[in-house]
Amino acid sequence: MVDIASRVYNHKWKIDPIVRSLIDTDFYKLLMCQSVFRNHRDANVTFSLINRSKKVRLADIIDEGELREQLDHMRSLSLSRGESTWLRGNMFYGKRQMFRSDFMEWFEGLRLPPYHLEKRDGQYELTFEGTWPEVMLWEVPALAILVELRSRAVMSDMGRFELQVLYARAMTKVWEKVEELRPVENLRIADFGTRRRHSFLWQDWCVQAMQEGLAQKFVGTSNCLIAMRREVEAIGTNAHELPMVYSALAETDKELRVAPYKVLEDWQEEHEGNLRIILPDTYGTSSFLRQAPDWLASWTGIRIDSGDPETGAETAIQWWKDRGEDPREKLVIFSDGLDVAKIKELSAKFAGRVRVSFGWGTLLTNDFRGLVADDGLAPFSLVCKAVEANGKPTVKLSDNPNKAMGPLDEIERYKRVFDIGAQQKFDVIV
Amino acid sequence: MVDIASRVYNHKWKIDPIVRSLIDTDFYKLLMCQSVFRNHRDANVTFSLINRSKKVRLADIIDEGELREQLDHMRSLSLSRGESTWLRGNMFYGKRQMFRSDFMEWFEGLRLPPYHLEKRDGQYELTFEGTWPEVMLWEVPALAILVELRSRAVMSDMGRFELQVLYARAMTKVWEKVEELRPVENLRIADFGTRRRHSFLWQDWCVQAMQEGLAQKFVGTSNCLIAMRREVEAIGTNAHELPMVYSALAETDKELRVAPYKVLEDWQEEHEGNLRIILPDTYGTSSFLRQAPDWLASWTGIRIDSGDPETGAETAIQWWKDRGEDPREKLVIFSDGLDVAKIKELSAKFAGRVRVSFGWGTLLTNDFRGLVADDGLAPFSLVCKAVEANGKPTVKLSDNPNKAMGPLDEIERYKRVFDIGAQQKFDVIV
Structure with missing residues (x-):
């Protein structure tokens, strides 16, 4: 009917x-x-x-x-x-x-x-x-x-059947990813794909596929509407905009230098536990951790959102060790350009050394690569x-100069204030 | 909603x-x-x-x-x-x-x-x-x-998503077949897949996919309900049951010998044009054609439903030539165990020599091979x-002894009456 x-x-x-x-x-x-x-x-x-x-x-x-x-x-x-x-x-x-x-x-x-x-x-x-x-x-x-x-x-x-087959192919692709992730031990993965999703309905489908296919290994979605409707956890902590705006509002270099930590001081007043996640790469992870106040080492975890993820996680682990913390009680959240191979690789690499969680974005909710002529539905950045x-x-410096932004003179000033050395460039996937 | x-x-x-x-x-x-x-x-x-x-x-x-x-x-x-x-x-x-x-x-x-x-x-x-x-x-x-x-x-x-992905994969498979057939020149193909379809809804979907993907090359479906609802041609002529029952009803060997031709005499009274299609293999194609009355050579076409299809078509072409008919005005309908590779091969092989049409059955409407564990949805015969x-x-002898049926003594009697020589066996696909 x-x-x-x-x-x-x-x-x-x-x-x-x-x-x-x-x-x-x-x-x-x-x-x-x-x-x-x-x-x-x-x-x-x-x-x-x-x-x-x-x-x-x-x-x-x-x-x-x-x-x-x-x-x-x-x-x-x-x-x-x-x-x-x-x-x-x-x-x-x-x-x-x-x-x-x-x-x-x-x-x-x-x-x-x-x-x-x-x-x-x-x-x-x-x-x-x-x-x-x-x-x-x-x-x-x-x-x-x-x-x-x-x-x-x-x-x-596109015709009606062409469309149906397009989605059939895309569904098959997502499901094959889910099937490949299912055997990964201790996997904890969330949907972070709202902003660059193919469409709302598609994101909603992906979330349901993760629910059914990964069960407890799927820990939730960043999307509040879907979390509400599907009764899954709403997931997320904080982003670069906080240190970026706090820093822009700083009146002096001295204020600028402490701005990224002020963000977390304010955050700490409101949140605890798994919401105390450091996003250290806005002005370079190494520099940020080196100059961080001691109280920050007690926070639950670190999110790695640019640069080489393995290096980022090793840096975090070393930092916790240096500050007398046990990395096995800490959480590393990977959220940059993830797909199945990388998720499996990082899971295996850090098993037993640190708790790991994944925020899977664009290549979960918008992997239509190779499905139409000229790859017209491939995700873009x-x-x-x-x-x-x-x-x-x-200004944002990031751990990947290809993700840096801001006026050149300000970038130079920030590099000086935050004491950033040479950085390696990485292709931006999505 | x-x-x-x-x-x-x-x-x-x-x-x-x-x-x-x-x-x-x-x-x-x-x-x-x-x-x-x-x-x-x-x-x-x-x-x-x-x-x-x-x-x-x-x-x-x-x-x-x-x-x-x-x-x-x-x-x-x-x-x-x-x-x-x-x-x-x-x-x-x-x-x-x-x-x-x-x-x-x-x-x-x-x-x-x-x-x-x-x-x-x-x-x-x-x-x-x-x-x-x-x-x-x-x-x-x-x-x-x-x-x-x-x-x-x-x-x-199976779970809700597992099911959805199963159908997504099956749709992708059908559509890839349709896309592979689209460039075949002078293709004429019909759905003959009712009896061994995965399900009614699935057959209906396959017909629509053929409609959209093959346009004029898709000439119709054998399924009357789908033909009525989708407004496509209803396709089909006659089957082995006619000569089989006519032959069983024959009282003597002499009556038996002419029974398969009596079927077509009766048919001829009712039908003309593209409905005058000979199905010659019930008791062996070669024997049937060799002993056929001359008026049968004027019929429009021959359907090849067992044995090696290429051999069957060559036999038909030669028979038409022997009877003074121009094969290029005749129609050969292939309908046995077809899939894309065979359809393409036969199309290429007989292009320009005879008109060709395909009745595509089980591997159109029930190709779920490889899609579930233990191949539990693979079609069967x-x-x-x-x-x-x-x-x-x-009794049925067929051009493939693996498709023969009837009591052994009756099979021997039919072989004698219809003057059947040695036959080659072929695996029954579906």
């Missing part, structure tokens, strides 16, 4: 929105948002889209009108009653009332701030400006919208970053 | 029938049924299930109660008004009113006759007895029921044959 109601509902749903909820976003955004709301709610921040894959000419592929419709729709969204209830009442990382009442009241009244969109050289210049807690919530949906509009554009002239705070540019 | 009505409908549909319509059968059964209704309506015939794949122990795999429910359901079916309208009014092979009024009135009142079911040595002994026109309609649904019950049994302990007519056994 045809479900007439569904069809009509889909037809009249004006622009067939890509993001249909304010919590169709990464959990760590909400944790960070609450922290920012508490500590820097009036900072004025600008986010900007950056397409690292220049050969994917987004402005040629995606219609500007459609993009505006999706972005406008995003601005019409507000937190629903059920979403609010879930955020207020659900247990996250073993804790109830993770989100404080003052934050929830603010969030319930939130609408996303305006966007600014222009075409230039086959790319979209897309920026968002506003107070930090509101504007930061643009990042994930903006990326998801652009990535899915590109998927839709590429698929727009799109980011949306805080580029300015209270009028001052942000 | 959940389609509650569909769900409830499926729940209450008592036994979830495998065959839901009397016309969910092969078109040629209806053509033959009309011919039999006209010429031998009172002959008493017995059909019997024969599982050539002894290692597939059907009685261990399929629950007897479930099998009885499906067979009982089959007996509750009668022709619906829409089905009757379609059979009466649709154009088949370019002709309206293919089915005469007296036949349609009989068909509208038809219920299938009883069945007899026993278990023996891990197999089901399943027989049907009745007047020829009614009992012959058991063959295709009986096979479809057994094959699908086996699929269901094998899939019964199940047939349901007329074994007796008015108390006398039927």
Whole structure:
């Protein structure tokens, strides 16, 4: 039987929105948002889209009108009653009332701030400006919208069966990955693929495939909406934007030098246990750990998000040993450009030496490589970053110079302040 | 949105029938049924299930109660008004009113006759007895029921995602076949896969995939229900049961010798053009053609359903030449154990020498080889044959002794009467 109601509902749903909820976003955004709301709610921040894959000419592929419709729709969204209830009442990382009442009241009244969109050289210049807690919530949906509009554009002239077979092939691919991961001992893996997912429905499917295929080894998803609907754990801690904006807000070199640690001081006041995860690579992992205050060694873990992951983990293990900590009680979270082979390799490499967890992103939720002509659905490296705070540019150095960003003179200043030596370049996968 | 009505409908549909319509059968059964209704309506015939794949122990795999429910359901079916309208009014092979009024009135009142079911040595002994026109309609649904019950049994302990991925893999497989066939020049191919299909929904999917992927090269389906619903041509002519039963009914060796030609004499009275297709292999192709009356050379084509297909086609071409016919105006239909490689090879081999058409069966609608453990969904060679007519056994010799059937002494008598020499054995694929 045809479900007439569904069809009509889909037809009249004006622009067939890509993001249909304010919590169709990464959990760590909400944790960070609450922290920012508490500590820097009036900072004025600008986010900007950056397409690292220049050969994917987004402005040629995606219609500007459609993009505006999706972005406008995003601005019409507000937190629903059920979403609010879930955020207020659900247990996250073993804790109830993770989100404080003052934050929830603010969030319930939130609408996303305006966007600014222009075409230039086959790319979209897309920026968002506003107070930090509101504007930061643009990042994930903006990326998801652009990535899915590109998927839709590429698929727009495919036939009904061609489409069905495309998804059949993609499903087979994901399932083969799941089957390959199933025997990995002590595996702990989460979906981190919201921002660069092929589509919402596809991410939702991938999460269900992981649930069924990996059972307890699948520890949750970064996507709050999917976590709520599928009753799995919402996963995530914090990201580069915190040290980047804290650093941009620093008035002097001295303030700059301690800014990345100030982020974690603020974080420590709110969170404990598995939420105390250090992201050390914003201005170089080695330098960050070398100059870190002692109290940081007691934190639960370190997330490795750039550079060679094995080197990053070895650096972390050595640092814990140097500070008198037992690495076997610590947690290393890998989250950069992962796919099955790398996950298996890292699992085997660090078994018994440190607890390991994986945040699997783009190559879980958007591995359509090789499935259409000219590889038009292959994932690409799109980011949306805080580029300015209270009028001052942000800087990221990363453990991979190919992921560095900011004005050149500021990059030099940061390298000096944070005492960064030579760095090795790595290709950015996704 | 959940389609509650569909769900409830499926729940209450008592036994979830495998065959839901009397016309969910092969078109040629209806053509033959009309011919039999006209010429031998009172002959008493017995059909019997024969599982050539002894290692597939059907009685261990399929629950007897479930099998009885499906067979009982089959007996509750009668022709619906829409089905009757379609059979009466649709154009088949370019002709309206293919089915005469007296036949349609009989068909509208038809219920299938009883069945007899026993278990023996891990197999089901399943027989049907009745007047020829009614009992012959058991063959295709009986096979479809057994094959699908086996699929269901094998899939019964699979998880929701495992199932989805199973079908994703199977779809990918079918689509890759379609893509490989697309460039074959002058291809004419039909679905002949009803009897050994994985399931009804799967056959329906395969037909749609062929429609979209092969366009005009896909000439239709043998399945009347799918042909009606998808508005494609219903395809098929006649089968071995006609010469087998005509021969069993023959009273003397002299009558036996002409029985296979009498079948075609009767057929010729009703059909012309592309329905005048000779199936010459029941008692050996060479012998059949050598002794054939001259008027048969004017028929449109020959269907090759056993033995080496290339040899069969060469024999046909030579026979047409010997009888003064131009093979380039003739049609050879291949329908035995086909898959893509063989279809491509035969297409290339006979291009320009004879018109060629393919009836693609089991490896279109049931190629689940290699998709589950122990290859539990691989197709197997199940047939349901007329074994007796008015108390006398039927015999089939075929161009492949592995497909021969009947009592040994009768086989010897037939070999003598039809003057069959040595035959080469071939593995039966499906």
